[in-house]
Amino acid sequence: MAKRGSILVVDDEEIMRDVLETLLSAEGYRVELAKTGEEGLECYGRRAFDVVLMDVSMPGMGGLRALEEILKVDAEAVVIVITAYATFDTAIGAWERGAFGCVRKPFQNEQILATVAAGIKRRRKDEERHNLRRAMSRSVERGSIIGHSERMQSVFQLVDQVAPARSTVLITGESGTGKELIAKAIHEQSTRAGRPFVTVNSSNIPSELLESELFGHTRGAFTGAVAAKKGLFEVADGGSLFLDEIGDIPPETQARLLRVLQEREFTPLGDTTPRKVDVRIVAATNVDLKEAVRQGSFREDLYYRLAVVPIELPPLRERREDILPLAQHFIRKYDEENSRDISDQLSPEVLALLEQYTWPGNVRELENVMERAVVIAPGDEVTRQCLPAEIADPSKAMSAAPLSGAGVALDVSHGINFYDEVRRFEIDLIRRALDQTGGHQSRAARLLGMNPTTLNSKIKTYNIQLRQ
Ligand SMILES: Nc1ncnc2c1ncn2[C@@H]1O[C@H](COP(=O)(O)OP(=O)(O)OP(=O)(O)O)[C@@H](O)[C@H]1O
Ligand SMILES: [Mg+2]
Known part of the structure; x- marks a missing residue:
């Protein structure tokens, strides 16, 4: 038998x-x-x-x-x-x-x-x-990219289709919708996976530095160029170059970029001989580039060069069925990171609150909310008290004054909201660090003992205004 x-x-x-x-x-x-x-x-x-x-x-x-x-x-x-x-x-x-x-x-x-x-x-x-x-x-989670909604499923499908090709991809979507994550996924799924994935964040780099970053320079190309430097196009040779916040690049750089895209070669500053490169460009932006083209701040020809394959990431409020799986994913992630023991099961009350909220900061905001919830949860589950006021108390939030960092009186009428306490404290610390370093983000990050990318993402989440 x-x-x-x-x-x-x-x-x-x-x-x-x-x-x-x-x-x-x-x-x-x-x-x-x-x-x-x-x-x-x-x-x-x-x-x-x-x-x-x-x-x-x-x-x-x-x-x-x-x-x-x-x-x-x-x-x-x-x-x-x-x-x-x-x-x-x-x-x-x-x-x-x-x-x-x-x-x-x-x-x-x-x-x-x-x-x-x-x-x-x-x-x-x-x-x-x-x-x-x-x-x-396997079908809804690409590594750690989660998307149960139909719209994310079509994004995944598109990623599958374009990844192997060299075509330029333009990813658009509001802040925090996962543009960078998708850009990396395209690289990882391509034959270039073993080669570098290089990110250029155009909004972090002063315009005069951007070109030398991208194309490199020879020794003595300009005052201060004491040694030759490889441009990121060369560093990314054989791999992918991720041009983040492409909407922010100044007109002169747009013109040079267009030439590189057309001719697949570039010339370092101070040099005369162009160099050939094999780089796959993935660009991302959260501004409406077509509108920028209409207004004349973005070159139309460059737009069409970039938008060979456009991928649009929908805002989280337009794919609410992703909220629960994403929230659970982040609970598991931060539970492990913080060695806590918080259940990834959400009560119907908490789930309803999360699903009702409009998530202006999209997945990044949800991630931050869940990270803090996991850290501050007094018991072994995420409760309403662990959520920020605008989510926990939607009716109150409408009339509530916007958070302005330190010095806001505590609303104790329905108990202390842990989340807001932590947030106020954090915003205050970040502001102080930025003040102390004259707005220099990487120095402020060092001061806070924080990864610069994390600091940048918190600045975005909290919408902390930077001094120009
Ligand atoms: N579908 C997803 N699954 C899991 N995590 C996600 C998903 N989408 C976004 N995230 C997470 O949310 C955060 C923000 O994502 P990402 O940095 O890719 O957004 P973005 O669109 O580039 O934002 P910005 O325009 O502000 O730069 C990251 O920590 C990312 O890991
Ligand atoms: Mg990004």
């Missing part, structure tokens, strides 16, 4: 082990035996079984402890407890500890076989669910 599953029998009595082994093997199960709870645990640690038959009273660890330990190793382990003292209490105790079933000694063979069969069935269902989840998450 075909083997139908694997069973671990844990019993200190030899006669019981024999009886069970004979009975179960005859049914076609593959049986392994253990004499103590400790031994059983060791067996299970080596490999999972479909079902465990566990005697309750054994010297040493005892069946109920062993049951608990096995469930720590495999939360979905199917353990059937066998006890000679089948009082109501023992059964409840076993059940409370997570046992799948409880069989009283002496037992009928049919009883054991039926319970085991039910256990195997449940195990198979769990497996199916896992396989399904794995298959699903």
